[in-house]
Amino acid sequence: MLKQAVFPEDRETLLWLNIRGIPETQEHRKNKLHVVINSKFKFFYRPAGLTEPDYNDLRYEQKGNKINIINNTPFHITVRNFTVNDKEYTVSDMIVPFESLTVPLTAIHSNDTITASYISDFGGIISKPVTFKK
Known part of the structure; x- marks a missing residue:
């Protein structure tokens, strides 16, 4: 894991966070529907010197x-x-x-x-x- 992120100061940086929820499996319960959920989040790092897009x-x-x-x-x-x-x-x-x-x-x-x-x-x-x- 990064202790200190280094991003450019002259532009935004796009970051993605993917979270996957995988249910536990038990072999003796074969008649179950297992659903895997994947959530994807978009984050932007915007340096302090930048305000908003024109x-x-x-x-x-x-x-x-x-x-x-x-x-x-x-x-x-x-x-x-x-x-x-x-x-x-x-x-x-x-x-x-x-x-x-x-x-x-x-x-x-x-x-x-x-x-x-x-x-x-x-x-x-x-x-x-x-x-x-x-």
Whole structure:
């Protein structure tokens, strides 16, 4: 076990805690249903110097029928979905700090209205219009 955790101070760190509950077994009780429960918890270490994500710092590039989201922030950003002309595309993915995520969509045109929705630190939905980097 770690006595002192060493995490980067310039970005968030994602940690996972997995807890598995396995029932005891007794050979003489063969007509029982055994259920194994696995709980997975997501934790973030956020250095004191970081406050909260600014979703305006995300950049977008169009690559054919794909949108590349560039995360220029020190935060993990959870993408919920994209809406293109009122049609919703579920994404449910996370972009790690200073990395990018490419999302395939159906045909995208220059005059389409595109909105990206993200899940905030408190579980709320934040929607932002998508404008492509030129």
